[in-house]
Amino acid sequence: MDLDDRRRQVPNIVVSRLPLYLRALTHLADRGQAVTSSLELGRTLSISPAQIRKDLSYFGEFGKQGMGYEVDRLIRALSRILQLDRSWDVALIGAGHLGTAIAHYAGFTNRGFRITAVFDAEPSKVGQRLGRLTVRPMDDLETWLARSRVGLAIVAVPASAAQEVTDRLVRAGIKAILNYAPINLEVPPEVRIHHIDPLIGLQAMTYYL
Amino acid sequence: MDLDDRRRQVPNIVVSRLPLYLRALTHLADRGQAVTSSLELGRTLSISPAQIRKDLSYFGEFGKQGMGYEVDRLIRALSRILQLDRSWDVALIGAGHLGTAIAHYAGFTNRGFRITAVFDAEPSKVGQRLGRLTVRPMDDLETWLARSRVGLAIVAVPASAAQEVTDRLVRAGIKAILNYAPINLEVPPEVRIHHIDPLIGLQAMTYYL
DNA sequence: TAGATTGTTAATCGATTAACAATC
DNA sequence: TAGATTGTTAATCGATTAACAATC
Numbered sequence: 001m002d003l004d005d006r007r008r009q010v011p012n013i014v015v016s017r018l019p020l021y022l023r024a025l026t027h028l029a030d031r032g033q034a035v036t037s038s039l040e041l042g043r044t045l046s047i048s049p050a051q052i053r054k055d056l057s058y059f060g061e062f063g064k065q066g067m068g069y070e071v072d073r074l075i076r077a078l079s080r081i082l083q084l085d086r087s088w089d090v091a092l093i094g095a096g097h098l099g100t101a102i103a104h105y106a107g108f109t110n111r112g113f114r115i116t117a118v119f120d121a122e123p124s125k126v127g128q129r130l131g132r133l134t135v136r137p138m139d140d141l142e143t144w145l146a147r148s149r150v151g152l153a154i155v156a157v158p159a160s161a162a163q164e165v166t167d168r169l170v171r172a173g174i175k176a177i178l179n180y181a182p183i184n185l186e187v188p189p190e191v192r193i194h195h196i197d198p199l200i201g202l203q204a205m206t207y208y209l
Numbered sequence: 210m211d212l213d214d215r216r217r218q219v220p221n222i223v224v225s226r227l228p229l230y231l232r233a234l235t236h237l238a239d240r241g242q243a244v245t246s247s248l249e250l251g252r253t254l255s256i257s258p259a260q261i262r263k264d265l266s267y268f269g270e271f272g273k274q275g276m277g278y279e280v281d282r283l284i285r286a287l288s289r290i291l292q293l294d295r296s297w298d299v300a301l302i303g304a305g306h307l308g309t310a311i312a313h314y315a316g317f318t319n320r321g322f323r324i325t326a327v328f329d330a331e332p333s334k335v336g337q338r339l340g341r342l343t344v345r346p347m348d349d350l351e352t353w354l355a356r357s358r359v360g361l362a363i364v365a366v367p368a369s370a371a372q373e374v375t376d377r378l379v380r381a382g383i384k385a386i387l388n389y390a391p392i393n394l395e396v397p398p399e400v401r402i403h404h405i406d407p408l409i410g411l412q413a414m415t416y417y418l
Numbered sequence: 419t420a421g422a423t424t425g426t427t428a429a430t431c432g433a434t435t436a437a438c439a440a441t442c
Numbered sequence: 443t444a445g446a447t448t449g450t451t452a453a454t455c456g457a458t459t460a461a462c463a464a465t466c
Contacts, residue, residue, distance in 0.1 A: 013457075019412035024393060037423065044393060049423090050459050057425055065424040065465040083415045090411075097313045101306040107391055107408055151418055152411065176414040178407055182316055184233060184253060192417055194410035198387060199316055201403035202299075202361065203228035205385040206292045208401055209360055222433075246447065258447090259435050266449055274448040275442040 010058045017055055020045055022078045029071050037068035087112050089149050091174075093165050094156035095120035095128070095135045098180055102156055103130040113152070117144055121161070138165075145172040152176045159183045219267045226264055229254055231287045238280050246277035296321050298358050300383075302374050303365035304329035304337070304344045307389055311365055312339040322361070326353055330370070347374075354381040361385045368392045 024044050028036055038049035045052075056062055062077050063069040079085045090108070092099055092115050102108075103118055118130050121138040128135045136144065153174045157165050162181035169177060176192040179185055187193050233253050237245055247258035254261075265271055271286050272278040288294045299317070301308055301324050311317075312327055327339050330347040337344045345353065362383045366374050371390035378386060385401040388394055396402050 011457075015416050016409075016413045018416070019409045020393075022412065023391065023406075023409070027392065039423080048459065050461095051457090053423090053425060054458080061425065063424050066422045067466060068423065081416070082412050083418065084412060088411075088415060097310040101310040102407070104306045105407075108411075111408055111412075113408070113411055152414065154407075175418055176411075178410055178414070182232065183236065184229075192414040194414055196405060196407055196410065197232075198311070198314075198363075198405055199320055199322070200228045200232070201387055201405065202297075202317075202322055202385075203231065203291050203293060203320075204225045205361065205387070205401040205403055206297060207224050207227070207290065209292060209384055220433075248447080257435065259437090260433090262447090262449060263434080270449065272448050273442055274440065275446045277447065 014055045014058055017047070017051075018078055018082055020047075021052065021055075022075065022082070022084075025071055025075045025078070029075060034071055035068050036071055036074075038063075040068075084112050087114055088152055089114055089116045091116065091141075091145065091148070091150045091153045091169075092118045092156065093120075093138075093141075093153060093169070094118075094180075095122075095125045095130060096156065096158075099156040100130060102154060102180075103133060115154075116148065116150060119144075121157075141168060142172050145169075145174070150174070152178065154178045154180070155185075156180045223264045223267055226256070226260075227287055227291055229256075230261065230264075231284065231291070231293075234280055234284045234287070238284060243280055244277050245280055245283075247272075249277075293321050296323055297361055298323055298325045300325065300350075300354065300357070300359045300362045300378075301327045301365065302329075302347075302350075302362060302378070303327075303389075304331075304334045304339055305365065305367075308365040309339060311363060311389075312342060324363075325357065325359060328353075330366075350377060351381050354378075354383070359383070361387065363387045363389070364394075365389045 021041065024041055025036070038052040041052050042049040059081050060077070062074050090113050092102060095118050099118065099120070103115055108115060115133065117136060118133050119136050119138050119141055120126060125135050126137045151174070153169050155162055155165055155177055159181045162179065162183055163185055166177060166185045166187060170187055170191055175190065177185070177187065179193055179195050182197050182199060185193060230250065233250055234245070247261040250261050251258040268290050269286070271283050299322050301311055304327050308327065308329070312324055317324060324342065326345060327342050328345050328347050328350055329335060334344050335346045360383070362378045364371055364374055364386055368390045371388065371392055372394055375386060375394045375396060379396055379400055384399065386394070386396065388402055388404050391406045391408060394402060
């Protein structure tokens with residue numbers, strides 16, 4: 001079994017927890033803590049210690065019996081596993097209020113995601129500055145993507161335009177999309193898509209109120 | 210078994226899918242479609258038809274054999290189940306780029322979530338207009354919440370301030386929080402919390418690239 | 419060494435799916 | 443009636459947890 005086979009075998013839900021572990025570990029490192037345990041991590045994340053150990057065991061052995069995990073070492077290991085030990089160029093589509101907030105969000109840059117271009121269909125928006133960037137016309141999307149190293153895109157356009165924008169991104173070879181538009185986008189199976197819809201979260205909470 | 214018992218029994222994961230069904234149904238209704246089936250809904254949402262039928266069966270019978278589901282009727286039923294057949298007042302904490310984008314987001318208002326106050330700790334922000342609203346000082350938070358009908362809050366402050374803000378909201382009686390700060394907030398078990406962190410989504414996708 | 423905590427196996431738990439009788 | 447699709451049961455699948463030997 002080679003690395004790719006092992007990779008394919010890891011359940012999706014396990015992969016989706018790794019960023020949570022990474023965030024908690026980074027938080028510990030910021031506070032100057034050098035060592036942690038599955039018990040401690042589990043408590044801060046409301047995840048059972050057994051599950052954390054099991055999740056990590058898909059990728060190797062990162063701890064020491066009786067000692068726990070070196071925070072820095074585990075951060076490096078998880079970063080490598082998630083391919084975060086490199087920088088990712090990201091294209092942002094949409095320069096409205098939401099796009100503006102995303103463009104200014106420092107959290108991306110600090111963690112290896114660099115927004116390298118912003119596009120908008122609105123002529124009045126084109127040419128405006130957004131932090132370090134200048135808004136480009138949507139017509140330039142394909143040409144620009146072909147010349148860039150961008151592998152991910154963030155969709156922050158109105159729901160009515162989101163599917164068309166997505167189709168263009170997919171045709172241009174984008175393989176991962178973070179979607180802020182409140183609709184279910186259709187993409188081919190090889191394209192990863194992650195939805196961010198605040199309404200979905202709110203609506204699930206009101207059930208319990 | 211009374212209604213409350215039945216309510217408690219429904220798995221969390223089932224509840225979390227109901228807003229997705231609602232969104233897909235609303236989309237169908239907007240396009241003028243009157244009837245749908247678990248097969249059609251499943252295809253648009255990438256969920257098996259059996260699962261949709263099973264999920265709905267926790268709450269009653271909403272379809273007709275051989276016919277499917279009346280879109281409007283199912284929308285009304287799900288809205289009632291999720292308590293969306295009323296309006297919810299929401300407090301927004303944080304008037305930075307993200308808070309501004311949230312305050313302007315029409316999607317909330319259209320779906321029964323009304324942001325009725327915005328708070329910020331920054332004196333330069335206080336008094337500024339944000340759409341229909343005026344930014345209030347953080348000092349007024351408790352007094353204002355006590356007088357309002359607000360049941361939910363949106364946290365859009367920097368990570369460093371998020372736990373303190375959350376503690377104040379919880380003490381003031383808020384029972385559901387939508388958190389945009391990129392940290393794991395601790396809340397008592399009776400308080401619902403939903404996290405929105407774009408980085409988590411991006412980081413799970415890079416694994417597969 | 420004694421104590422602690424990992425990595426891993428086996429058991430348990432819960433969620434998903436297949437299948438089909440009921441029925442529109 | 444024939445065809446279609448629901449609601450529901452039972453079977454399957456997969457994820458979580460308990461337990462413990464290994465070992466730092």
